[in-house]
Amino acid sequence: MLLDTTKVTAEENIWKLLEEVSDPxxxxxxxxxxxxxKKVQVQENGKVQVTITPTYSGCPAxxxxxxxxxxxxxxxxYPDVAVNLQLSPAWTTDWLTPEGKRKLExxxxxxxxxxxxxxxxxxxxxxxxxxxxxxSENTKLISQFGSTSCKAHYQCENCLEPFDxxxxxx
Amino acid sequence: MDLHHTPTAAVQTYSPxxxxxxxxxxxxxADTSLxxxxxxxxxxxxxxxxxxxxxxxxxxxxxxxxxxxLYQYAAELEGKGHSEDDLAYLREAVDYKNPLLxxxxxxxxxxxxxxxxxxxxxxxxxxxxxxxxxxxGLAAIAAKSFKEASYHLKxxxxxxxxxxxxxxxxxxxxxxxxxxxxxxxxxxxxxxQTEQQLAQSEFIPDYATLQPxxxxxxxxxxxxxxxxxxxxxxMQQGGKTGRHTEHLGYLLTExxxxxxAYPGLEW
Ligand SMILES: [Zn+2]
Numbered sequence: 001m002l003l004d005t006t007k008v009t010a011e012e013n014i015w016k017l018l019e020e021v022s023d024p025x026x027x028x029x030x031x032x033x034x035x036x037x038k039k040v041q042v043q044e045n046g047k048v049q050v051t052i053t054p055t056y057s058g059c060p061a062x063x064x065x066x067x068x069x070x071x072x073x074x075x076x077x078y079p080d081v082a083v084n085l086q087l088s089p090a091w092t093t094d095w096l097t098p099e100g101k102r103k104l105e106x107x108x109x110x111x112x113x114x115x116x117x118x119x120x121x122x123x124x125x126x127x128x129x130x131x132x133x134x135x136s137e138n139t140k141l142i143s144q145f146g147s148t149s150c151k152a153h154y155q156c157e158n159c160l161e162p163f164d165x166x167x168x169x170x
Numbered sequence: 171m172d173l174h175h176t177p178t179a180a181v182q183t184y185s186p187x188x189x190x191x192x193x194x195x196x197x198x199x200a201d202t203s204l205x206x207x208x209x210x211x212x213x214x215x216x217x218x219x220x221x222x223x224x225x226x227x228x229x230x231x232x233x234x235x236x237x238x239x240l241y242q243y244a245a246e247l248e249g250k251g252h253s254e255d256d257l258a259y260l261r262e263a264v265d266y267k268n269p270l271l272x273x274x275x276x277x278x279x280x281x282x283x284x285x286x287x288x289x290x291x292x293x294x295x296x297x298x299x300x301x302x303x304x305x306x307g308l309a310a311i312a313a314k315s316f317k318e319a320s321y322h323l324k325x326x327x328x329x330x331x332x333x334x335x336x337x338x339x340x341x342x343x344x345x346x347x348x349x350x351x352x353x354x355x356x357x358x359x360x361x362x363q364t365e366q367q368l369a370q371s372e373f374i375p376d377y378a379t380l381q382p383x384x385x386x387x388x389x390x391x392x393x394x395x396x397x398x399x400x401x402x403x404x405m406q407q408g409g410k411t412g413r414h415t416e417h418l419g420y421l422l423t424e425x426x427x428x429x430x431a432y433p434g435l436e437w
Contacts, residue, residue: 051176054235054314056231056232056235056318057232057235057236057238057239057314057315057318058231058232058233058234058235058236058238059235060231062173063173066173083173084174084175084176085173085174085175085176086175086176087175087239087310087311087313087314088306088309088310088313088314089313090310090313090314090317091314092317119320120320122320122323122324122327122387123327142221143221143222143224143225144225144321144324144325145221145224145225145227145228145229145321145325146224146228147224149228149231149232149318153221153224167321169317169318170317
């Protein structure tokens, strides 16, 4: 039987190890940056329970993330790992860490912008999004749907480059 | 892949009657998002422009994601050891309980946008209320999908306005789509026995309380789009009780092909 302190150390160690598991669609973001990793529990028999939450309902990355978590922990000496999916509370872009937002912008994806009004309002102005390439705010929305579920498609009117915007989800 | 939702503990405390009602309802919601998601996915690679091809594929993906959560939960409520795949792929057309609207063929882009618009408003306002269901399973799925469904309704509303208040041809086509599809909108709000019983025990909202929000939104968008709503239309129904159009059979033939050809294949 593991002592309580050993269990805590093991859990802290696993959180650290999982910093190296990234989102397969946005490889600069770890699952911690993304706010997808919810819970790590080491049971008395040594079995590890990892709980993750999907960004979008249909996010095809979740299976890959679960497999990557198991592989990473297997390589680090944790052979018995279960990954559980938890829907509630539902993921929101508020859980992206400040570090994660900085990494996104450096990678060329505009990070989510806090909406001015009610995000569920059905009519209203589009959010002003800063171009991640030239920092101009003279940009326009091309489509609310982009290369993956979590992104919208914008274009910069200044440098003319198209870019991805990690859209706000609340 | 053995990635599944954490089971909902409350299910164990439900009476067999309540479980059966919630199973029927969850299955109906799952069938609805599966069939519409499948229809939208048929556009993949055929959209009028790349951005809208992507938009429809993304909305399809959200709907099919919601479908998976719902089928997994339905299987849990049923408690007979079925999987999400069994429920999605191994039932006959009469077993599907989706409203007729979502199984209708894509038609042209205008038909697809109109079908989507009529559904999106219903879907969004339902999910918004379902988040407060005392059933934690339905509430969690609704809270998740509600956030996504806002983007769906914005997309379809904008396209209704753009096509309606667009060129002569786009107006003619979207007005025709409205004339053809309006008769399928009533079924969304016609409550089945299962829905009535669940509404009485306040597990789901009474749809009569949802409809005014939908009416108001739809009227506003059609006014901006300069479209005329057909009057005195006989509302078609049947899908929610298993009486479908011929189109569903063809859709299922394609949807279920892989599972029937390779039994046991996993999602
Ligand atoms: Zn720029």
